[in-house]
Amino acid sequence: MVCKAxxxxxxxxxxxxPPSVAAAARSRLTPWMLRATTTVLLWTCVVQLTAVGNTWGxxxxxxxxxxxxxxxxxxxxxxxxxxxxxPEPVVEKAALPPKxxxxxxxxxxxxxxxxxxxxxAAICDMxxxxxxxxxxxxxxxxxxxSFWNDPRDEVRIxxxxxxxxxxxxxxxxxxxxxxxxxxxxxxxHKQILPLIQKYKVVHLxxxxxxxxxxxxxxxxxxxRCRVNYAALKFTPQIEELGKRVIRILRQNxxxxxxxxxxxxxxLAFSGCTQGCTPKEAEELTRMRYAYPWWKEKVINSxxxxxxxxxxxTPEEIALVLRALDIxxxxxxxxxxxxxxxxxxxxxxxxxxxxxxxxxETLLEPSDLMFFQNHSSQMAALDYLVSLESDxxxxxxxxxxxxxxxxxxxxMGFKKTILLDRKLIxxxxxxxxxxxxxxxxxxxxxxxxxxxxxxxxATRTVIPDRPKEEDYFYANPQECLRDPNxxxxx
Numbered sequence: 001m002v003c004k005a006x007x008x009x010x011x012x013x014x015x016x017x018p019p020s021v022a023a024a025a026r027s028r029l030t031p032w033m034l035r036a037t038t039t040v041l042l043w044t045c046v047v048q049l050t051a052v053g054n055t056w057g058x059x060x061x062x063x064x065x066x067x068x069x070x071x072x073x074x075x076x077x078x079x080x081x082x083x084x085x086x087p088e089p090v091v092e093k094a095a096l097p098p099k100x101x102x103x104x105x106x107x108x109x110x111x112x113x114x115x116x117x118x119x120x121a122a123i124c125d126m127x128x129x130x131x132x133x134x135x136x137x138x139x140x141x142x143x144x145x146s147f148w149n150d151p152r153d154e155v156r157i158x159x160x161x162x163x164x165x166x167x168x169x170x171x172x173x174x175x176x177x178x179x180x181x182x183x184x185x186x187x188x189h190k191q192i193l194p195l196i197q198k199y200k201v202v203h204l205x206x207x208x209x210x211x212x213x214x215x216x217x218x219x220x221x222x223x224r225c226r227v228n229y230a231a232l233k234f235t236p237q238i239e240e241l242g243k244r245v246i247r248i249l250r251q252n253x254x255x256x257x258x259x260x261x262x263x264x265x266x267l268a269f270s271g272c273t274q275g276c277t278p279k280e281a282e283e284l285t286r287m288r289y290a291y292p293w294w295k296e297k298v299i300n301s302x303x304x305x306x307x308x309x310x311x312x313t314p315e316e317i318a319l320v321l322r323a324l325d326i327x328x329x330x331x332x333x334x335x336x337x338x339x340x341x342x343x344x345x346x347x348x349x350x351x352x353x354x355x356x357x358x359x360e361t362l363l364e365p366s367d368l369m370f371f372q373n374h375s376s377q378m379a380a381l382d383y384l385v386s387l388e389s390d391x392x393x394x395x396x397x398x399x400x401x402x403x404x405x406x407x408x409x410x411m412g413f414k415k416t417i418l419l420d421r422k423l424i425x426x427x428x429x430x431x432x433x434x435x436x437x438x439x440x441x442x443x444x445x446x447x448x449x450x451x452x453x454x455x456x457a458t459r460t461v462i463p464d465r466p467k468e469e470d471y472f473y474a475n476p477q478e479c480l481r482d483p484n485x486x487x488x489x
């Protein structure tokens with residue numbers, strides 16, 4: 001049995017190793033170990049997940065190379081650390097792939113791009129790919145070019161290949177490429193594996209959405225879940241701070257998490273300027289042109305909003321929550337960065353719901369001292385609070401909204417209100433123009449969302465248009481309790 005650990009943050013795959021093998025592996029790892037940094041945020045899951053049924057044992061991997069034969073241990077890559085905190089899953093135990101004899105086919109290096117949750121999904125997919133290709137996964141390199149990033153010195157990563165292989169990489173004797181998006185596992189067997197066998201090391205320089213949502217073997221889909229919900233963990237500091245925020249909220253009763261995607265970067269990227277002043281709209285446009293990797297530059301905000309492609313504004317979501325009869329005394333936790341327009345734009349929401357809070361208002365400045373200006377770490381806190389909320393309401397279907405939606409389904413179909421933005425803006429415009437009475441507006445909003453509460457549903461499959469179909473991590477139906485109860489949404 002072999003499970004090659006490739007660590008650089010703290011891997012928490014639950015694996016069991018024979019004592020003699022673990023001891024041998026530890027002795028070889030010592031020269032390469034880096035001290036763990038308390039601010040490490042992003043994670044990596046490790047390696048070759050072979051014979052998963054037996055390797056996911058009761059203890060947590062603490063940074064040691066995972067189970068392997070003595071012969072493989074002698075040639076293994078050193079690996080290291082990740083941590084990312086997930087609650088214990090509450091689903092039925094999944095059927096697992098059979099044991100197999102492990103043969104290392106080479107090494108897979110990956111560079112993760114995007115924000116926290118985009119990288120989260122990517123790491124899950126890369127672990128699955130590495131497991132099914134029988135290759136060793138080297139800790140993912142984290143994205144340092146996107147707008148949503150953390151300084152390099154806040155994420156210390158150890159990546160160690162065996163000396164002979166490391167020399168090949170230093171000499172440039174490896175292959176770099178972006179894998180094709182939304183690919184079936186057969187693509188990796190037929191196209192990527194031969195390259196790994198030829199070059200020994202392949203570097204995948206893009207990892208977002210590189211594995212299909214549908215049409216994959218059941219074991220593959222369930223392994224994605226095991227990595228996402230059982231293996232990935234935040235650092236203890238983030239996890240403990242998240243628990244403290246949740247305790248504070250619980251002391252004051254139920255709470256709703258509003259993932260209010262109305263930050264400056266989101267508005268600039270999407271080109272949505274509803275409710276903004278001309279000066280603000282101009283500022284957002286300048287920002288959009290300043291980032292070359294944001295491809296779409298000329299955007300018609302009016303048309304985009306009418307098509308339901310803009311995040312809802314604070315004013316719009318205040319009307320929606322009232323229409324849904326959300327108790328005005330309910331705590332509303334804002335899971336977001338700084339809201340563009342500040343108090344002026346939040347006035348409608350705070351007027352309707354006076355108990356609007358944020359992590360910054362619940363915690364002392366000293367508690368957040370090491371998290372300030374690190375967007376991914378702040379997003380991690382919001383992620384933990386979102387999972388535990390009584391109600392989760394995303395105002396835009398970005399990566400965090402989707403991944404939290406799926407995680408809450410996995411936790412027992414916790415209430416998640418999935419807003420129909422296209423219909424909402426149409427109704428809001430009718431109401432604000434005076435053509436729709438409040439009782440009519442409220443009734444229609446309730447009717448539209450009666451079956452959009454995060455309950456069991458079957459993922460929508462759109463052949464040849466994977467970007468338009470339901471995202472696997474938003475509804476991992478293969479991993480959920482009582483799959484026979486799934487209905488068509």
